[in-house]
Amino acid sequence: MAPTRWQSENTEAQSRQYVERFAELEKRGADLHGEARMLDALLARKSSVLDAGCGTARLGAELARRGHRVTAVDLDPVFVEAARAHTDLTVHQADLTELDLGVQFDAVVTAGNVMVFMTPGTERAALSNFAAHLVPGGVFVAGFATDRGYTVGQFDEDLAAVGLELEHRFSTWDLRPWHGDAKFAVSVARKPSAAR
Structure with missing residues (x-):
């Protein structure tokens, strides 16, 4: 299989720099939990969450701190190592295109430009x-920059093709309104209920 864009554009050293950068931001008291606040508002208490493309699992760890049951997955071994430092998470190293955990979740999130x-x-x-x-x-819920090779339009077509229904779109994790020139898209979709 061809390498992911992440693998093509980043080295192991760059992955380690990413981990260090967010650790430093946390030490300085930066607000790193905007995604978690939004997701927590969407979810029922004690929801099961798949943090897909978890990176360092800062999002998953915060959701776990808020009482949710989180499983985190990433392909990058450096990120998986960092994610496993959060002992309240179940962490897997896997390719998201081949993912089969044999379990279903109340929510799946791909933050941090995973798509x-x-x-x-x-x-x-x-x-x-x-x-x-x-x-x-x-x-x-997916959040990603709009200036990359994969467009919001393609994303919407792919959502529909796999049976997920778009409910909301924002231009930031703090729910600012969506507009066509937005540099970031936060999309909320849902799997239809069995009974409609």
Whole structure:
């Protein structure tokens, strides 16, 4: 399989710099939990969450701190090592396009540009796996930059193709309104309930 955009554009040293950068930001008291606040508002208490493309798992760890049950997955071994430092998470190293954990979740989230760092052309396969890992009525939330090779339009086509229904779109994690010139898209989609 061709390398992901993340693997093509980053080295192990750059992954380690990423981990160190966020550790330093946390030490300085930077607000790193905007995504978690938004997701926590969407979720019922003690929801099961798949943090797909978890990176250092800062989002998953914060959701776990807020009482949710989190499983985190990433392909990058440096990130998986960092994520495993959060002992309240279940962490797997896996390719999202081949993901099969054998369990469904109340929510799946891909923050931090996960969708635009995949191998070009594999995004729909990953979205299909996310849909398969959602319970009926489960929510999928993705945040990614709009200036990359994978567009919001392509994302919407892929969502529809795998049976996920777009409910909301914002231009930031703090719910600022979506507009066509936005540099970032936060999309909330849902797997249809069994009974409609």
